[in-house]
Amino acid sequence: MLTEELSLTEFAKFRDYIYATAGIRLGDHKRLLVSNRIRRRLKATNRGDFGEYYSFLMSPAGRDELPSFLDEITTNETYFFRDRYQYDWLKSKFAPEIAEEAKNGKRNKSLDVWSAACSTGEEPYSIAMSLLDGLSLQKDWRIRIIGTDLSSAVLATGRQGIYNDRSLQLVTEAEKRRYFDNSKDDSRPWAVKSDVKNTVTLQSHNLLLKPKGGPYDCIFIKNVLIYFDDGSRSVVVGHLLSALKPGGYLVVGPSEGIFKMLNGLERLQPWLYRKPIAAQAARPVAAPVLRGFKK
Ligand SMILES: C[S@@+](CC[C@H](N)C(=O)[O-])C[C@H]1O[C@@H](n2cnc3c(N)ncnc32)[C@H](O)[C@@H]1O
Numbered sequence: 001m002l003t004e005e006l007s008l009t010e011f012a013k014f015r016d017y018i019y020a021t022a023g024i025r026l027g028d029h030k031r032l033l034v035s036n037r038i039r040r041r042l043k044a045t046n047r048g049d050f051g052e053y054y055s056f057l058m059s060p061a062g063r064d065e066l067p068s069f070l071d072e073i074t075t076n077e078t079y080f081f082r083d084r085y086q087y088d089w090l091k092s093k094f095a096p097e098i099a100e101e102a103k104n105g106k107r108n109k110s111l112d113v114w115s116a117a118c119s120t121g122e123e124p125y126s127i128a129m130s131l132l133d134g135l136s137l138q139k140d141w142r143i144r145i146i147g148t149d150l151s152s153a154v155l156a157t158g159r160q161g162i163y164n165d166r167s168l169q170l171v172t173e174a175e176k177r178r179y180f181d182n183s184k185d186d187s188r189p190w191a192v193k194s195d196v197k198n199t200v201t202l203q204s205h206n207l208l209l210k211p212k213g214g215p216y217d218c219i220f221i222k223n224v225l226i227y228f229d230d231g232s233r234s235v236v237v238g239h240l241l242s243a244l245k246p247g248g249y250l251v252v253g254p255s256e257g258i259f260k261m262l263n264g265l266e267r268l269q270p271w272l273y274r275k276p277i278a279a280q281a282a283r284p285v286a287a288p289v290l291r292g293f294k295k
Contacts, residue, residue: 095134
């Protein structure tokens, strides 16, 4: 019979599996929340109780269930221009700086940015909007913004590029006119314009694994490592630093908890770091044992 809440032993099993697969460290106070979320997957997969669902998840047949399971566990809250000052910096400092470098022949007119753990896409699209503006919509630049997330469900929403009013809570009327068309969906009336959309590619990626692309001129990592512990954070930080170009910038969320791991970078703001041109090799770190994901 299905009990209301996971037992302590059941919770420990799910908690350890979530840590091993996603790096997310759940405290005991999350037991009820996790129980409620897993219960939805029990229904969806026709499992009678938590134990049966866990056995299914561990079985070869349950391998395809892992993404849906993690979709229930992760927090996907996001919106356009979250922490507006970071986008002001992109537009008014970063973009002019690289435009000047290109003018002086110090770089190509190409730019690679990674929005790591981008959820439904508001973050990479906000980056695109700021850069297109900052580079004065210059057509001869190759701007490539990669947004990645563990969850394929949020990425699918992001690829549609259609949003509700809540996602646009910080977007001004002028920005709405500039970056959005009206969609045909009444509940999600805002469609990202194609010139913005075309610069963004959304891909599935687990932050615990080595990044596939790069190197990047700028990486955003926001509101995700807050759910990790120091062990899994340091694995991710190692990957981020290895994917950052010498001289590249790291934009960090306000509560990420990684400041002490960024000693090798120049600290420009509490939320902004720069990799030295002659960067030291990142220190090796102890990784959580990954389960369920192919390297
Ligand atoms: C709260 S959202 C943050 C979105 C955006 N960066 C922002 O600040 O608005 C956190 C996202 O991290 C993703 N996530 C959690 N663990 C992850 C992992 N191990 N690898 C990649 N993405 C992960 C979740 O799926 C979720 O969409």
